[in-house]
Amino acid sequence: METADPFQTNHTNPDTGEIITEPLPFLFAIEGVCVAFFTLELIVRFAFCPDKCRFFITMETIIDIVACVPFYVDAIKKLSGNDSTAGNDFLSFLRIVRVFRIFKLARHLSGLQVLVHTLRASAKELLLLIIFMGLGVLISSSLVYYAERWASQPDDRNDFDNIPVGFWWAVVTMTTVGYGDRVPRTWLGMIVGAVTAIIGVLTLALPVPVIVNNFALYYTHAQARQKLPKKRKRVLVGAADALKTQSAQFMSSSISGYSTQSTNEGDNASIHSDELPLRTG
Incomplete structure (x- = not known):
């Protein structure tokens, strides 16, 4: 939008007399809010990333950093009162990198995943x-x-x-x-x-035709995976009662085992007592 004439404003540099074209202030404010959100996201991802060194060499991180740098450079120039147009074209070109953020949606959109696998x-x-x-x-x-x-x-x-x-x-x-x-x-x-x-x-x-066949294959596979029933997560409902039941079963099995063992010992003792008179006789 900032490249369209209705969203641009012109002013003259008092020192050099150069006409400077800039976007309207509200566009800069909207961009600031968006860049602040992406910067916060970048900081949170870095804080919870297990491998800090590898974090900065991933393509996703490089795209985010390069896309945020032009705004901060413009903000520093505005705060310092520098109206020089040197480097503005290069910074504007770097803003194009923000378009590549759409590839983040590939993890949520099956169509983009199919396209990537096909290529x-x-x-x-x-x-x-x-x-x-x-x-x-x-x-x-x-x-x-x-x-x-x-x-x-x-x-x-x-x-x-x-x-x-x-x-x-x-x-x-x-x-x-x-x-x-x-x-x-x-x-x-x-x-x-x-x-x-x-x-x-x-x-x-x-x-x-080979590319079309690959696309049809991956698309059919993606549609079949979406139609499969999702695995239900097991939720512990009444876990305390389940533990009580399990402990009661364990206690009953141990008591029955002990009673069986005592009964067997009593039977063995009675047999030995019956054999004693025969031996004395």
Whole structure:
């Protein structure tokens, strides 16, 4: 929002006479509240992190720190009264890093998790696609450059002054976008353009089914996991009564064991007393 004209204000630096464009004050206040929240979250995560050294080298922490630094630098400049615009573009660029915080939602959204797993599983196919596209762009840009150079007349307009300019045209043509800012104007260049478009369609169509199959596989697996019944947590309801019951059962078993042992000892004693008269006789 701060890049839109309705949310910007202009003032002149009295020392240099330079016109400085800044966002409205309420946007700075809203950003301060958000950055304070993220800073507090960062401090709490650091306090409860078991490995302090590894905490600062994780990608999530680096993104949070880089996203919070521009606000504090702006706040220090405002408090010190420094209206210099040096480094403002770089700090504004660092604010783009805040967009990557959306990847934190991956742990809560199954769709993002499926997308990440699909890209990981399809790494070889994506690399193959990039290699094929690179070769096609290099060959097509070279061919269209020489085709336009050979077949055109001296007074004809030529959009391809060099081969690197043809890279952009080849990418746009192979991806079937077709902006039309640079086009071949000779019959030989048009033939090269038609062949480039066909090759681009075939190049994109080859690895895409593999990526789609991987996405369907992980998506089906994620949906099946969501439909599984969740495990119920065992809650100790009436734990004191359960302990009393267990102790009562233990006491009763010990008493019954003791009574059985005493009965067996009494029987053995009676047998020995019966045998004594026989031996004396």
